[in-house]
Amino acid sequence: MAIYSTYDQVGKAEDVSDIISNISPFATPMQAMLKTEKVTARTYSWLEDSLAAIAVNAAVEGADAAFATLGDATERSGTCQILVKGFQVSATADAIKTHGRAKETAYQMAKALKEIKRDYEHALVGLDQAAVAGSASAARKMQSVINQITTDVDSGSNSTDPLTEAKLLVAGQTAYNNGSECDTLMIKPADSNIVAGFSAASGRNREIAQGKTLVNAIDLYVSPFGEYRVVLNRQIKTTHALLIDPSMFKLTSLRPFTRTLLAKSGDSDKHQIVGEMSVKHMNFGDSVKISGLS
DSSP: OOOOOTTTOOSOOOOOOSOOOOOSOOOOHHHHHOEEEEOSSSEEEEEEOOOOOOOOOOOOTTOOOOOOOOOOOEEEEEEOEEEEEEEEEEHHHHHSOOSSOSOHHHHHHHHHHHHHHHHHHHHHHSOOOOOBOOOSSSOOBOOOTGGGOOEESOOOSSOOBOOOHHHHHHHHHHHHHTTOOOOEEEEOHHHHHHHHHHHHHHTOOOOOSSSOOOOOOOSEEEETTEEEEEEEOTTSOTTOEEEEOGGGEEEEEEEEEEEEEOOOOSSEEEEEEEEEEEEEESOTTSSEEEOSBO
């Protein structure tokens, strides 16, 4: 007698996991560490200033008052960039039972929010971009974080030099001499291997009280000029590393990211996420960038 097996069976229920795994990176470290400031115009301004140079300050007894020449503060401006992400879901797609999500619209919404925040992170640190005023036919663009840092310790044009501890120390000394309180080193993932090698090359290591743990990582770099928290950012421009004081930066928002349900024109719903955002470096000379990296 022939055996009736599952190979002959029809109408078998599918076994599909109720979890959707998404491995695309969506972390946004720069946004996570900055506060947001509300602005009320598509372009906005702020002032930055500095103290006069140090001088020998000794007056003759009884002399008349002397008055220094006063300098004007520097006016900086920012431009808000419109970031948009749209998606359309049919009524049927939202009605049917699906694996991994209760409603297709809710799932696509969460996915689109991650994508638009990632695009914003790229605009912040993935480009060396000057502000673009825009027009009726051209999009406005924000000035990137990298472009708002005027102190550059390594303007190599060939982008063939790796990050070195010597370059980091020069950047730290430059920031210290400028009066900066930089406490964060932002680097690309590939440079984390180099930074981890700083300790190995000099015999420095982290002691673990108990257990057999091999540590080959640096999350806090202690230099003669301060302690720097090491932050990896997948979106940072690969030719750059940034030594920054996050308290001197603010995200700026003319319109925070908001979902709008667009006019219905058929058996589907059209959704659009829009934000009008930028970033402000309160003093362009405060932080330091290391450019020309391989």
